[in-house]
Amino acid sequence: MSVEINHISKKFGKNPVLRDISLKIETGELVALLGPSGSGKTTLLRIIAGLEFADEGQVSFRDQDVSSQSAYQRKAGFVFQHYALFNHMTVFQNIAFGLKVRKRSERPSRPEIQKRVEALLKRVQLEGYGNRYPAQLSGGQCQRVALARALAIEPQVLLLDEPFGALDAKVRKELRRWLRQFHEETHLTTLFVTHDQEEAFEVSDRVVILNDGVIQQQGSPDEVIQNPANQFVNEFLDTK
Amino acid sequence: MAGIVNNITTKAKEQVRPPRVTTEAPWLRATLIGVVTVFVIIFLLLPLLLVFKEAFSKGIMTYFSVFQDSASRHAILLTLLTAVIVVPLNTIFGIAAAWAIVRFEFKGKRLLASLIDLPLWVSPVIGGLIYALMFGAHSHLGLWLQEHDIHIIFAVPGIVIATTFVTFPFVARGLIPLMQAQGKAEEEAALTLGANGWQLFFRITLPKIKWGLLYGMILCNARAMGEFGAVSVVSGHIRGKTNTIPLHIEILYNEYQFAAAFAVASLLSLLALLTLILKSYTEWRAAQHLKVSTT
Numbered sequence: 001m002s003v004e005i006n007h008i009s010k011k012f013g014k015n016p017v018l019r020d021i022s023l024k025i026e027t028g029e030l031v032a033l034l035g036p037s038g039s040g041k042t043t044l045l046r047i048i049a050g051l052e053f054a055d056e057g058q059v060s061f062r063d064q065d066v067s068s069q070s071a072y073q074r075k076a077g078f079v080f081q082h083y084a085l086f087n088h089m090t091v092f093q094n095i096a097f098g099l100k101v102r103k104r105s106e107r108p109s110r111p112e113i114q115k116r117v118e119a120l121l122k123r124v125q126l127e128g129y130g131n132r133y134p135a136q137l138s139g140g141q142c143q144r145v146a147l148a149r150a151l152a153i154e155p156q157v158l159l160l161d162e163p164f165g166a167l168d169a170k171v172r173k174e175l176r177r178w179l180r181q182f183h184e185e186t187h188l189t190t191l192f193v194t195h196d197q198e199e200a201f202e203v204s205d206r207v208v209i210l211n212d213g214v215i216q217q218q219g220s221p222d223e224v225i226q227n228p229a230n231q232f233v234n235e236f237l238d239t240k
Numbered sequence: 241m242a243g244i245v246n247n248i249t250t251k252a253k254e255q256v257r258p259p260r261v262t263t264e265a266p267w268l269r270a271t272l273i274g275v276v277t278v279f280v281i282i283f284l285l286l287p288l289l290l291v292f293k294e295a296f297s298k299g300i301m302t303y304f305s306v307f308q309d310s311a312s313r314h315a316i317l318l319t320l321l322t323a324v325i326v327v328p329l330n331t332i333f334g335i336a337a338a339w340a341i342v343r344f345e346f347k348g349k350r351l352l353a354s355l356i357d358l359p360l361w362v363s364p365v366i367g368g369l370i371y372a373l374m375f376g377a378h379s380h381l382g383l384w385l386q387e388h389d390i391h392i393i394f395a396v397p398g399i400v401i402a403t404t405f406v407t408f409p410f411v412a413r414g415l416i417p418l419m420q421a422q423g424k425a426e427e428e429a430a431l432t433l434g435a436n437g438w439q440l441f442f443r444i445t446l447p448k449i450k451w452g453l454l455y456g457m458i459l460c461n462a463r464a465m466g467e468f469g470a471v472s473v474v475s476g477h478i479r480g481k482t483n484t485i486p487l488h489i490e491i492l493y494n495e496y497q498f499a500a501a502f503a504v505a506s507l508l509s510l511l512a513l514l515t516l517i518l519k520s521y522t523e524w525r526a527a528q529h530l531k532v533s534t535t
Contacts, residue, residue, distance in 0.1 A: 051428050071431040078432040084425035088447045098433035101443070146429075153433055 001062045001156035001189050002027045003048060008057035010043060010213075017043050018054070019213040025157075028187035030180075032200035035210035036236065041193045044210070045159050048191065050074040061156065077155030077188075081162040083142040085134040091145050092130035095120055098153035120148040123182075140171035160192035164199065176203055197237060201225070209233055291509050294502035306503040314480045315488035316507070318396070322484060323464045326403045330460050331453070334411025339445075341412075342419040356412050359405055367405045368473025371398060394476030399484065402470040407460045414456035415449060418526070422448055451526035455519060462515040466508060 003025040010018040017040040025031050033041045046052040048059055050071035058067045066074055075098075086094050095117045099108055108116065121127050124144035134142055143163060150158065163179075164172040180203050183190055194200050200207050201221040208218040217229035228234040296303055306312055340346075341353050359367060375392040376382045385392060392398045430444045446453075468486040475482040479491065485508055492501035 049432055051431065071428070072434050072436055074432075075434050076432060078429070080425055080429060082425060084429040086426055086429070086444060097430065097435070097443075101430075101433065101435040101439045149429075149433065 003157055003189060003191065004060040004063070005044070005048065006058045006060070008044070008047060008054045008059070010040075010047065010052070010054050010056075017213050018047075021057070021213070021215060023208060023215065023218075025189060025191055027189055029206060030183045030190045030204050031192075031206045031208060032204035033191060033193045033208050033210060034195070034197055034200040036195060039210045040213040041195075041210045042161055045161050045191065045193050048157075049076045049078045049159050051078070075153055075155060077150035077153065077158040079143070079146050079150050079158070079160045079163045081165050083134070083139075083146045083166075085142055085145055085149070087134050089133075090130065091121070091126065091132050091134070091137070092117055094134070094145055095149045095152050097149065116152065117148075120152055123151070124148045124178075138171075139167050140175060143167065143175065156189065158188050158190040158192075160190070162193055162195070165194070165196075172199070179203060209236065211236070288509055291502055291505050294498060295506040297502075298499040302499055303503050303506075306500045309500075311480045311483065312488060312500075312504055315483045315485050315504070318399070318483065319465050319485040321396070322400055322403050323461050325400050326407055326464045327457055327461050329404055330407055330411050331457055333408065334415060334456060334460075335453070337412040338415035338419055341416055343424065353416070357409050359408050364402075364406050364467065364469030365473060368402050368470035371401055371405070371470075372473050375401075393474055394478065394482060396482065398474035399471050399482060402474045403464050403467050406467050406470045407463045410460040410463060411453065411456035414452050414459070418449055418452040448529075451522050451529050455522040455526060458515055458518050458522065462512065465511055 005021060005023045008018055008021045009016070021040075021044060033044065035041045043052060047054050050066070050069060050073070054067070058065050060066060061074070071078075086097065089097070096113050099113050099116065102108075117130065118127075121130060124147055126141060126144055126148070129137070129141070129145075134145065137145065143166075147163075160179075164175050167175065176199060179190075179192075182188075192203070201224075205220065206218060207221055207224050209216045209224065211232050217224055217233050224233070225237065228237060307316075337352075337356055341349060341356075372393055373379060374381060375385060375398065377386060382393070392401070426444050426448065427440055430440050435443065465484075466486060467484075468490075471484055472487060472490075475484065475487060477483060477487055477491065479488075483491065485504060489501050489504050489508070492504065
């Protein structure tokens with residue numbers, strides 16, 4: 001599913017965080033939204049998911065305006081930096097949540113849910129962890145549960161908000177590779193936010209660099225590295 | 241590395257007591273702890289024991305015969321009835337108020353948050369007076385109610401309303417800091433997974449706040465059963481009709497029926513002790529809960 005953002009602006013109080021942003025993510029693309037903290041990248045992601053609403057502009061999924069829909073109608077797969085797992089539920093219940101809250105007519109049967117959750121646990125390499133609670137897992141395991149939970153509702157788009165930001169370097173690299181491989185297998189339209197350029201360049205097809213609520217440059221990792229569009233991009237890429 | 245570990249363990253053996261974080265001199269600590277302990281014993285514990293001693297002063301038979309008396313029974317039932325109505329009402333109000341204040345941004349939010357505390361600032365007598373004036377024969381509303389033969393003041397509805405006023409803050413006060421500490425990430429995750437408002441509340445929010453909520457309800461209940469001032473103004477003290485336990489105790493006491501007064505009072509004291517135990521338990525559970533959810 002393609003995602004299109006048209007002339008999005010957003011202020012928090014009097015502070016503009018996004019100024020007239022337009023961006024199109026094609027079906028099957030993996031795009032990294034890269035920028036320093038405070039650049040508005042997380043806000044943009046939350047606006048796409050419906051967790052935040054823009055002051056101006058539209059969000060379209062597959063050429064349909066979803067601007068007025070709430071998050072629970074849009075059902076974008078969303079992965080949070082700090083996992084946001086349901087701590088009072090087991091891993092299994094976490095992953096099954098999105099299926100269990102469906103209307104009776106759309107809800108899969110109990111054995112079907114069981115089957116799907118098992119398959120997802122296998123997909124994120126956590127077979128046999130279904131009965132544990134989030135408090136009993138490591139950070140990397142938590143984030144994999146969060147991924148499985150987001151994928152359970154079979155979203156048309158996957159949105160990741162600094163998904164590996166809270167993890168240690170080794171786990172971060174593993175998950176990065178996992179995400180790239182997963183994308184290669186499924187071609188699920190994916191947008192992920194990061195402040196880590198290495199991560200953005202390694203994983204994504206296209207990088208969108210954001211600063212101060214404005215898109216500074218976008219293109220393939222090679223294009224951006226070889227031809228920085230302006231001084232900000234040049235300096236930002238140079239800092240590491 | 242092994243050397244360091246060894247070093248630490250030998251040190252630990254030498255120093256049996258862990259080093260103190262506080263720097264106060266031992267005599268100061270002992271004095272402060274002593275003063276507080278003596279204060280608690282003289283002003284809190286002894287009076288409580290006296291209540292039970294007086295209650296049983298005329299023997300165990302007299303003690304239990306008090307509860308055979310129809311006026312006492314009615315007072316107990318009325319107090320229970322009031323609590324059964326007020327606690328659920330204030331639970332719903334409290335959740336709604338906490339939710340609005342923690343989750344929404346709007347003008348006048350701080351004013352609303354302070355207004356929730358209003359019943360804690362004003363004397364309960366004033367709380368009672370407000371409703372006595374509002375529903376009494378001096379107001380238009382009161383006259384209208386009289387014409388239609390609806391009894392609020394000097395009747396059960398008045399007692400319920402006054403008690404609701406006094407106990408309003410407890411649930412909301414407990415929930416607001418708890419919900420602020422927990423944040424809204426889990427609710428947002430549930431939203432993106434397609435949960436609607438009711439599913440969000442009953443499957444995510446309620447399990448997260450249940451111990452804090454229970455804590456507020458217990459306090460609310462204790463206060464509702466023990467409320468004297470506000471209820472005293474609106475009840476009219478009609479024995480066997482509008483007397484709650486605290487009012488009944490006062491009447492018995494004023495009639496020099498000390499054993500009976502203290503017997504009924506012991507019932508309220510038992511309730512207070514039970515509340516204290518339940519409160520400590522829920523506090524402990526809430527702390528455990530918060531610890532788990534933040535790791």
